[in-house]
Amino acid sequence: MSCQVRPLWPPFVAGIVLGLVVLLTFVLVGNGMGSSGAFARVATEVGLQVAPEATRENAYLGGMAQGNPLAAWIVVAAIGTLVGAILAAVSSGRFRVKVDRGSGRIGVAPRLLLALGGGLLAGFGSRLAAGCTSGVGLSNTAMLGVAGFVFLIVFFVVGILVSLLMRRVW
Amino acid sequence: MDYGTAGTALATGLLFGFVLEQAGFGSPCKLTAQFRLTDWSVFKVMFSAIIVAAIGILLLQVNNTFGAQGFYVAEMYLWGTVLGAVLIGAGFAIGGYCPGTSVVGFGSGRIDGLVFMLGMVIGVWAFAGVYDSDFIQAAVTGAQVSARTVPELLGVSPWLVVAAMLLVLAGGFFAGRALEQRSHGVYTAEDITEGRDPGESDELGRDLGREASAARRTDAD
Numbered sequence: 001m002s003c004q005v006r007p008l009w010p011p012f013v014a015g016i017v018l019g020l021v022v023l024l025t026f027v028l029v030g031n032g033m034g035s036s037g038a039f040a041r042v043a044t045e046v047g048l049q050v051a052p053e054a055t056r057e058n059a060y061l062g063g064m065a066q067g068n069p070l071a072a073w074i075v076v077a078a079i080g081t082l083v084g085a086i087l088a089a090v091s092s093g094r095f096r097v098k099v100d101r102g103s104g105r106i107g108v109a110p111r112l113l114l115a116l117g118g119g120l121l122a123g124f125g126s127r128l129a130a131g132c133t134s135g136v137g138l139s140n141t142a143m144l145g146v147a148g149f150v151f152l153i154v155f156f157v158v159g160i161l162v163s164l165l166m167r168r169v170w
Numbered sequence: 171m172d173y174g175t176a177g178t179a180l181a182t183g184l185l186f187g188f189v190l191e192q193a194g195f196g197s198p199c200k201l202t203a204q205f206r207l208t209d210w211s212v213f214k215v216m217f218s219a220i221i222v223a224a225i226g227i228l229l230l231q232v233n234n235t236f237g238a239q240g241f242y243v244a245e246m247y248l249w250g251t252v253l254g255a256v257l258i259g260a261g262f263a264i265g266g267y268c269p270g271t272s273v274v275g276f277g278s279g280r281i282d283g284l285v286f287m288l289g290m291v292i293g294v295w296a297f298a299g300v301y302d303s304d305f306i307q308a309a310v311t312g313a314q315v316s317a318r319t320v321p322e323l324l325g326v327s328p329w330l331v332v333a334a335m336l337l338v339l340a341g342g343f344f345a346g347r348a349l350e351q352r353s354h355g356v357y358t359a360e361d362i363t364e365g366r367d368p369g370e371s372d373e374l375g376r377d378l379g380r381e382a383s384a385a386r387r388t389d390a391d
Contacts, residue, residue, distance in 0.1 A: 031241070
């Protein structure tokens, strides 16, 4: 692995390439890129392993529980996202196994609890909005969708307000 | 799922994760700095990506190339979208990631990214547990907005909407530059890799980050 840490792409370069990736996804698949849907399917698969009957009978998970929940476009795309991130991080000398504690003012355990809690909110919220920053914020907005614009405005305003309470962490 | 579907999913997902990591979006510090208004990379990357993709989609729709008029755009249930955005915005500020970027964080070696992903699975179970309640049903099926797109809703040309977005991008660029200069500036690749604040300096005002990286460069040579 290279020890030399390569610089990040300038924001507008990354933005233009990311826009082309979203465009390519629309052309190849007919819908945009997403992320959170994969977690709904992983939750269904784990549910089937742990409590199969409750999962099949659940009004929300039941539909995904018919057949293999993991055999879905969105799950493979999320695996691709993980592999792409690993390739980029390793090839740029930025891969480090660590718990990222932000500014380092909090310990490992509190940081992991915050990550778990933040993930819980995001997981719940992504099902309410039927998508997340990728599927609604990025892809739906690229289609000039109403949902995308509403999502982005609320997301940024709430993010700024809540981060005022998180100054100790980051 | 056939091999073609799996192939496009893997390829487009791979490109997506690759670009996000190259933008520095595996770092919860850099991501949340957007909300502290000290690093505007998230805004710049997201907004320019949206505009590039939107222009491409509009151009493809001119002659319905690649069946562009059939591209999927979801309908909106106002309360579900608003409440979901509230929770994802709050989860981002608290946990440091959104769903996609937690995968990128994990892919760059961050254990907290994996824990965020675990939290999301628990969040889905919590949602499934209360899915039948009146409150959730009202949120996910109520207040459906008839128009799917903003040009449809406002009765204007989509190009006008894109022009307005270009103005917002320009405004964000200048506001962001002013605010970035007022703070310690943006997180560099070395800041997010070594876990430093940008422009961290000692009592003499020396920029320790820059000096340390300069020293490392000398060592490497």
